[in-house]
Amino acid sequence: MDSVITEDDGDCHAWFHVDSQYASLANSVNNDYLQGDLLAEIICATTVSQQDAVLACENYTNQIPLPMANQNITLTGPYALDSTYGWMEIHPAYSLLIS
Numbered sequence: 001m002d003s004v005i006t007e008d009d010g011d012c013h014a015w016f017h018v019d020s021q022y023a024s025l026a027n028s029v030n031n032d033y034l035q036g037d038l039l040a041e042i043i044c045a046t047t048v049s050q051q052d053a054v055l056a057c058e059n060y061t062n063q064i065p066l067p068m069a070n071q072n073i074t075l076t077g078p079y080a081l082d083s084t085y086g087w088m089e090i091h092p093a094y095s096l097l098i099s
Contacts, residue, residue: 001071002037009053012045012066016073025079029086039082039089040075040096042066064096072099
């Protein structure tokens with residue numbers, strides 16, 4: 001785990017470096033701008049302060065633990081292209097184990 005950032009929409013962005021056998025999951029944007037890191041997006045994980053996101057997290061209780069920088073994680077969820085930024089990510093994270 002490289003860094004963890006909480007967003008105003010209540011999501012937690014966890015940037016992580018993959019093990020070598022998964023290096024092909026990063027695309028050119030991940031490699032060129034993010035040192036090969038992928039993003040794990042943990043939805044509705046923190047307090048929502050972005051008004052247009054309040055309804056999206058209403059009545060949803062997140063069960064995924066929030067990692068901290070420098071922790072090893074095992075992550076599952078959909079592997080997806082972020083069409084706004086062009087990088088590959090896991091969004092949303094379905095499960096996250098900290099080891």
